[in-house]
Amino acid sequence: MGRTSNAKELLLDAALDLIWERSYGVVTIDAICEKAGVKKGSFYYFFESKSALAVAALEADWNDCGKQKWDSLFSASIPPLDRIRNFFQHAYDSQLVLQKEHGQVLGCPCFSVGSETSTQDETIRLKVQEILQRQIRYFESAIRDGQADGSIATGDAASKAKCLFALFEGSLGQARIQNDLEFLRVLPETALSILGAARTSSAA
Amino acid sequence: MGRTSNAKELLLDAALDLIWERSYGVVTIDAICEKAGVKKGSFYYFFESKSALAVAALEADWNDCGKQKWDSLFSASIPPLDRIRNFFQHAYDSQLVLQKEHGQVLGCPCFSVGSETSTQDETIRLKVQEILQRQIRYFESAIRDGQADGSIATGDAASKAKCLFALFEGSLGQARIQNDLEFLRVLPETALSILGAARTSSAA
């Protein structure tokens, strides 16, 4: 009972957009409220602080978008190597769309915010850590499946997954800094050759 | 003629320290002045803005520390593969020292600041871009030398260098976010196996 509202969702969306495009530190509560079309009083009705909003926004993004995307890209119905190739291809494609929309390469909000705030805000750090860990597990699982069917060389799957993920996030970061998606272009084949897949080529 | 001063250097050092430990956005001019023991009037005597200070601090750090370090780690007198192995080992060692000093993994200031500010501040973005590009060239040159003496597989050296650098920065970012240096532990061997070096092992 009582009044209904979508202000909370509007705030979550606006926060993620602004923080992704700009950065956590530079985005003010006023700016988030303005973008969301919500008054500051309402902001404080739903959230305790910018930090709490950021944590909620990252988690909401995973629940509402991220999880489905990763589930489908890493579906067990796809051959393991294809999952990985498709994932990197998808990363390139979606960054391209974002670049066209925003005029800039944006990279990964989770990693960017995490790196920015990790020494300052423990609750954000832990949430980012958690989400990134979930993502690494998709790699790990695909690698193990690939090792089982012989398409990926043997060796510690967890290590390989972390390595691939570091390569991925490092490339996204570079792409953001250089404002150039070329760094992501070659990732599908680079990733496969790192994994010791059959078809090896240039960047390995 | 006139009064002499080291305030400019004090400001450059304080700025790099604070921004590295915290982040660009969260560090105020007042905080930098306080850490440097310099009054704000003097700050504005030497610098136009926080942005200008950051650019100067990054460049000064390269000139006063970075360049010598990279020159010596990538000395032509060292076998190419050893240069790369030593570099990653050195990265681990120095991050360990920083972690003990600050109680946290700090990662790479250049990359962190670059990623944080790149969509907001073009002058910082360009300076970071320039410094990172210089670093990539050390990798590239070592890779080419390794290809010449047969210790590294053939293929586009520039691509391989970018790949290695992305892996490096991605690992530093992860280490900062997780506040855990284990990500850097295996980098020397991972890097070598990516390059197709003789001794291949776990993570490749």
Next chain:
DNA sequence: CTTGTAGTTTACTAAATAGTAAACAATTGA
């Protein structure tokens, strides 16, 4: 030793920002 220059200090303004309190509005179930 004095004069011009390089650097310092203080005290200030204006703006941005986080955060709050309390009156107000809408909705729903009893």
Next chain:
DNA sequence: TCAATTGTTTACTATTTAGTAAACTACAAG
């Protein structure tokens, strides 16, 4: 319909912050 509850709005305070102006200090060269 009315009362309890949920959400909204406004107007406010206190603080932090960037940035400035002008008086002041130290030094080095002539």
